[in-house]
Amino acid sequence: MYGISRLIIATLAIVGMIVVVLVYGAAESARMARFDANFAGRQVEAGALIFYEACASCHGANGEGLVGPALNAADLLISAEGETRPPRLLQKNWAGDLRSYLEGAITYGRPGTVMVAWGQSAGGPYRPDQVHAVASFIMNWGVDPGKKWGGAPERTALGGVTPVDVPVASLGEPPARDVRSAALGRYLFEGPLGCDTCHVFNGHGANVGPNLDDVVARMGRDYVYQSIINPNFFASAGHAPGAMPETFEFNLTDIEIESIIDYLETPAGVPSFETPAAEVETGPLGPENGQQLAQANGCVACHSIDGSVVIGPSWKGLWGSERQFEGGGSAIADADYLRNSILDPASQLVAGFQNLMPATYANTLTTAQIEDIISYIETLK
Amino acid sequence: MSLIQDIQGRGLRGFVADKADQTFTRVTAGIPWRDFRGMLRGDDPPRPNPRLKPHSESFWLHIKPSYYHESVTRFTHTFRLGLLSTYLFVIEIITGLLLMIWYAPTPERAYSDMVRLLSNVPMGQLMRDVHRLAAEAMVIVVVLHMFRTYLTGSYKKPRQFTWLTGVVLLAATLFLSFSGYLLPWDQLAFWAVTIGTSMAEASPTPPGAGPIGELLIGQSDWVGTAVNLLLRGSPDIGASGLLRFYLLHVFFLPLLVIVFFFVHYYKVVHFGISLPAKEEEVGQDSANRVPADRRRYYLMDIAIDEIVFLSVVTFILMAMCAFFYDAKLENIANPLKTPLHTTAPWYFFWLQGLLKVGDKVLWGLFIPAVFVGLITLVPYLDYNPSRRGKDRRVALGLGFLVASAIIVLSFMGLPLYAVESPPAEEVVQEFMPEEGVGPVREVPWAELVPGIYRTDTFEGSVPLSEFEHVFLEFKERIERDPGLQGGVGSITVEPAQPGLKRIRFQIDYFDFEGAPAQFIKDFYLHENSLYWHDFQF
Numbered sequence: 029m030y031g032i033s034r035l036i037i038a039t040l041a042i043v044g045m046i047v048v049v050l051v052y053g054a055a056e057s058a059r060m061a062r063f064d065a066n067f068a069g070r071q072v073e074a075g076a077l078i079f080y081e082a083c084a085s086c087h088g089a090n091g092e093g094l095v096g097p098a099l100n101a102a103d104l105l106i107s108a109e110g111e112t113r114p115p116r117l118l119q120k121n122w123a124g125d126l127r128s129y130l131e132g133a134i135t136y137g138r139p140g141t142v143m144v145a146w147g148q149s150a151g152g153p154y155r156p157d158q159v160h161a162v163a164s165f166i167m168n169w170g171v172d173p174g175k176k177w178g179g180a181p182e183r184t185a186l187g188g189v190t191p192v193d194v195p196v197a198s199l200g201e202p203p204a205r206d207v208r209s210a211a212l213g214r215y216l217f218e219g220p221l222g223c224d225t226c227h228v229f230n231g232h233g234a235n236v237g238p239n240l241d242d243v244v245a246r247m248g249r250d251y252v253y254q255s256i257i258n259p260n261f262f263a264s265a266g267h268a269p270g271a272m273p274e275t276f277e278f279n280l281t282d283i284e285i286e287s288i289i290d291y292l293e294t295p296a297g298v299p300s301f302e303t304p305a306a307e308v309e310t311g312p313l314g315p316e317n318g319q320q321l322a323q324a325n326g327c328v329a330c331h332s333i334d335g336s337v338v339i340g341p342s343w344k345g346l347w348g349s350e351r352q353f354e355g356g357g358s359a360i361a362d363a364d365y366l367r368n369s370i371l372d373p374a375s376q377l378v379a380g381f382q383n384l385m386p387a388t389y390a391n392t393l394t395t396a397q398i399e400d401i402i403s404y405i406e407t408l409k
Numbered sequence: 410m411s412l413i414q415d416i417q418g419r420g421l422r423g424f425v426a427d428k429a430d431q432t433f434t435r436v437t438a439g440i441p442w443r444d445f446r447g448m449l450r451g452d453d454p455p456r457p458n459p460r461l462k463p464h465s466e467s468f469w470l471h472i473k474p475s476y477y478h479e480s481v482t483r484f485t486h487t488f489r490l491g492l493l494s495t496y497l498f499v500i501e502i503i504t505g506l507l508l509m510i511w512y513a514p515t516p517e518r519a520y521s522d523m524v525r526l527l528s529n530v531p532m533g534q535l536m537r538d539v540h541r542l543a544a545e546a547m548v549i550v551v552v553l554h555m556f557r558t559y560l561t562g563s564y565k566k567p568r569q570f571t572w573l574t575g576v577v578l579l580a581a582t583l584f585l586s587f588s589g590y591l592l593p594w595d596q597l598a599f600w601a602v603t604i605g606t607s608m609a610e611a612s613p614t615p616p617g618a619g620p621i622g623e624l625l626i627g628q629s630d631w632v633g634t635a636v637n638l639l640l641r642g643s644p645d646i647g648a649s650g651l652l653r654f655y656l657l658h659v660f661f662l663p664l665l666v667i668v669f670f671f672v673h674y675y676k677v678v679h680f681g682i683s684l685p686a687k688e689e690e691v692g693q694d695s696a697n698r699v700p701a702d703r704r705r706y707y708l709m710d711i712a713i714d715e716i717v718f719l720s721v722v723t724f725i726l727m728a729m730c731a732f733f734y735d736a737k738l739e740n741i742a743n744p745l746k747t748p749l750h751t752t753a754p755w756y757f758f759w760l761q762g763l764l765k766v767g768d769k770v771l772w773g774l775f776i777p778a779v780f781v782g783l784i785t786l787v788p789y790l791d792y793n794p795s796r797r798g799k800d801r802r803v804a805l806g807l808g809f810l811v812a813s814a815i816i817v818l819s820f821m822g823l824p825l826y827a828v829e830s831p832p833a834e835e836v837v838q839e840f841m842p843e844e845g846v847g848p849v850r851e852v853p854w855a856e857l858v859p860g861i862y863r864t865d866t867f868e869g870s871v872p873l874s875e876f877e878h879v880f881l882e883f884k885e886r887i888e889r890d891p892g893l894q895g896g897v898g899s900i901t902v903e904p905a906q907p908g909l910k911r912i913r914f915q916i917d918y919f920d921f922e923g924a925p926a927q928f929i930k931d932f933y934l935h936e937n938s939l940y941w942h943d944f945q946f
Contacts, residue, residue: 034717041720045727049535052731056531062939063528069937072909074740076933157520157741168935171907178903178911186863186897186917236745339861382866 068164075165078158082146082225085218090176091169095220096143105170130163137275142220144275151274153226185383208283213291216284226272229292237272238264244293252289256280312396318404321397330385333408340385341378347409352379366402438467440708448709460708474678476704477711478696481682486561489718490554491677494582496719497547498666500726501585504540505659512592514655516648519594520741527738534735541736542729544586548756551582559787559808562796563683567694569788571676574669576785581666583756588658590754591651596844599742600751602654603646608753608760610637611769645744683796692794739844748843749830758822759815765822780811832892833916833928840883841914841932848879849900849912849932850940857910857934863899864888893918908936 080089087093091100103115105126111118114126122129135147146152147159203212217223224233229240244252254261259272322328330339351365352358354377359365369376373385389398416424434441439462440448444455454460464475481487511526511533513519526533555575558564564572591602612633614622622631642649681696689695705711753761764773793801830838841849856876864884869877880900887896896918905911912932920926
């Protein structure tokens with residue numbers, strides 16, 4: 029005999045293997061369904077990273093629409109009863125479904141507007157799977173369209189260490205586009221064109237493409253001009269050609285290109301496009317302007333206007349009340365107190381709150397704008 | 410004699426029984442039913458032994474020897490590692506052919522084909538897991554096989570050439586595994602292969618060969634560039650690189666393995682498996698002269714041994730893949746973004762470790778080339794006729810030294826000893842890696858309660874929630890790090906969309922020069938991503 033135990037082991041192993049495959053196979057359809065949901069979820073995650081890098085500056089951190097149209101909107105995401113497509117697609121006579129509409133718009137852009145082509149097939153920076161992920165992210169608002177979510181957070185200071193770079197400024201009124209100016213250049217660079225999603229200039233932007241500090245001084249204006257309209261003509265060492273969109277030649281006027289070069293020529297510390305000299309001259313415009321500024325600068329993300337405490341103290345009933353400070357002391361909330369708190373949030377910290385407010389408004393707001401916000405707070409007493 | 414006469418002569422019953430036995434004998438390649446029954450029962454073979462017939466009649470059995478020396482059939486003599494690596498290769502071919510049905514080797518399709526395989530093909534994931542695990546196991550088994558051969562001195566005369574073909578098979582196994590790495594076209598694949606092929610780029614140009622390069626590609630330092638170009642098909646890995654690796658993986662390298670396997674195995678059978686050293690005179694080779702009383706026949710004795718062994722191996726492999734092991738699929742390859750801690754496959758860690766020792770050409774190319782050359786030529790360099798341990802102290806010492814050196818170098822090749830990123834980035838990578846899971850993603854989605862969690866003001870609830878446990882680790886990790894002086898970290902969890910949360914890591918600290926620095930990184934987590942299910946793909 030060969031030893032019956034050997035045969036028993038072999039039989040057990042083969043039977044065991046069949047059982048394993050059967051048990052595994054029985055759960056297969058559930059596993060595949062889970063994988064589908066799982067993969068869709070990760071598409072949304074990947075899309076979110078791209079959206080906040082490249083899209084939020086024009087379409088809003090909540091997709092509420094700024095320069096670009098609203099994306100977190102029922103008319104884009106929800107089909108009416110008995111319709112096959114959402115109203116906005118019907119209005120544009122779009123024959124495909126919502127995903128193809130979004131992916132088409134992202135890939136090819138909207139010619140004649142600042143929405144450039146983002147898909148690689150049209151000369152943009154993103155691969156088809158990335159465009160797909162962004163569309164998944166936008167469609168994820170469809171569960172509850174129009175609702176306000178967290179939005180894009182500002183950089184905050186922790187533990188008394190100041191943030192190294194300034195928060196990305198939100199878009200204000202765009203400068204005139206037919207007058208050549210460094211301010212227009214900066215507006216285009218950081219705003220609708222999103223150059224800063226790939227290029228660092230003056231310590232701001234993402235380090236994907238070449239750093240543009242001193243680029244004009246080093247290479248000359250002609251080189252920069254050529255590189256904007258024909259990005260692959262000179263490929264910078266260490267950077268893959270083909271990553272930068274080739275659409276700027278068609279989307280930008282000469283004045284706009286020259287303005288961008290003017291901006292790249294300026295040393296650090298150019299005034300933000302939000303505070304061109306002309307605006308500093310105008311006096312305060314009143315509480316209505318203050319309300320808009322409070323929205324645009326994200327004040328209301330932390331300071332409610334209905335008395336509830338979100339992250340900072342509510343503005344409701346703030347005016348004229350007595351404020352107790354962390355570490356003792358108190359003051360009446362008047363214009364001087366508010367001005368001081370906007371410019372130097374840490375100096376008179378109200379008891380019970382942490383110092384989470386950016387200390388950057390001295391740089392990003394004009395005196396007149398601060399007065400407008402104060403007058404807006406006064407109307408909420 | 411006609412059929413009718415035949416039936417009349419023996420009777421119908423005898424005729425049918427005869428015909429049945431003839432058919433049976435044809436199927437078993439020469440063993441009649443009576444002998445087959447005795448064979449299964451384990452009876453001693455009659456003389457002449459009918460069980461030897463299949464070894465001359467059938468193709469597959471003629472490859473196998475009809476009997477072995479009793480002493481070499483003990484499991485601990487060879488651990489059956491050669492059989493095991495052959496078997497794993499067969500598993501690779503079967504699962505590989507199945508996987509090829511759902512795969513197209515283009516950058517546009519490769520990754521989505523993987524996703525389709527995992528989401529839409531029943532048993533697709535199991536096939537992929539088996540293919541991957543068996544491949545990694547094959548690397549280990551082939552290396553152990555070689556190490557065993559070295560320790561028992563079996564490479565000595567007359568088996569030098571067997572060893573040499575074995576080294577070719579080892580190299581082919583490594584490159585088979587490596588070329589398969591790229592095919593899923595995910596971040597892991599893309600960057601591991603980018604690193605692997607850029608090692609080839611260090612190949613130096615021999616002195617005097619410069620002018621050839623000037624002529625060919627207009628560059629005097631040309632060998633590295635040419636090798637790289639040959640492998641990748643273009644300066645960077647793209648469509649042509651993927652196609653080349655695919656063809657290497659499914660065609661060229663398997664063919665090479667099959668050809669060299671038959672040469673290797675022919676030599677093994679021809680010379681026989683070497684006897685334990687103590688049963689042989691020094692300098693003798695008596696493996697092929699097996700006394701009749703020490704023979705163990707392949708049919709059915711050894712065959713049953715092998716069937717039992719391979720059944721158990723298959724069961725373990727299937728059970729591992731079904732319940733414990735998942736071949737990972739990372740995010741789609743992104744040539745513009747190198748993930749932190751990119752490494753070569755683990756079996757090339759020793760090469761990465763060598764590269765960290767010093768110069769790329771000397772340590773990355775010259776030393777490994779000398780090492781591989783020495784290993785290949787071991788049987789021709791080792792003049793010691795004895796295979797006994799006590800006579801081979803130097804050879805065995807060297808063997809263990811090289812083995813430990815490779816293990817140490819592999820440790821040095823780990824990402825742990827990689828070029829460190831700034832400390833804050835490392836901390837975030839530990840808790841929420843760019844690829845893979847990490848502790849924060851393992852926290853159930855519902856337990857990531859929105860809020861700002863700061864290390865300086867953190868007071869956990871009692872008992873600590875799963876997230877708070879992780880946060881406490883995060884806090885201790887920051888406080889421990891000498892590179893994060895006065896470091897304060899925060900994790901902000903907030904809803905970003907329906908079913909989507911933003912996890913923002915922020916670390917403010919003073920760097921080594923005392924200047925304030927800040928590191929911020931955002932992640933998004935979707936409810937359906939189910940990382941905490943340990944559901945990786």
